[in-house]
Amino acid sequence: MASNSVYQLDHRSRESSVRLTGPKPAITPRDMGIPQEAIMKTEDYPAQANGLPGTDGDFAHRFVAALAAKNSPALQSMFGSEVDFRAVTPGRVWEAGTAQAVNQMILGTWFGPGTVIERIESVESSTIGTRCRIGYRLRLANADGKFIVEQQAFADRTGDKITELRLACSGFVPVSEN
Secondary structure (H helix, E strand, O other), rough: OOOOOEEEEEOOOOEEEEEEEEOOOOOOOOHOOHHHOOOEEEOOOOOOOHHOOOOOOHHHHHHHHHOOOOOOOHHHHOEEEEEEEEEEEEEEEEEEHHHHHHHHHHHHOOOOOOOOOEEEEEEEEEEOEEEEEEEEEEEEEOEEEEEEEEEEEEEEEEEEEEEEEEEEEEEEEEEEOO
């Protein structure tokens, strides 16, 4: 089962905020135990069947929320201290072995300071045996224009920490200004 959600990030203030279109769900990020610093202000967080606390859907939404908010402590806290990380982006293969290195790669290199994540277009998750699949699409802006990026990640976890992650990235795909 996969879940899709649309969020709107507000970058006018120092704190990222998020707005989901549609009816207000019964569960908020705080209800799911997401640390205060990882919460993007929202009253409209998705609460679909696989987004409930303790599920892969919940894990996927927390991962993407931390990434979209560029919340380094929250993202890094999702990884074990040692991680087997491999990713492919257009033209490059990436590898890392620690949570800090993965965090720096994602937030420092891929979605660095010059890139504004304007909106989470979608989040999908499913389970393949013991592996969690997290698919997400983000709308971005930087000095070169506006873009969509989609990533598919496959995570193995020990407890609630990622110990192995494989990721494929579409690259920054230009979109019209509309």
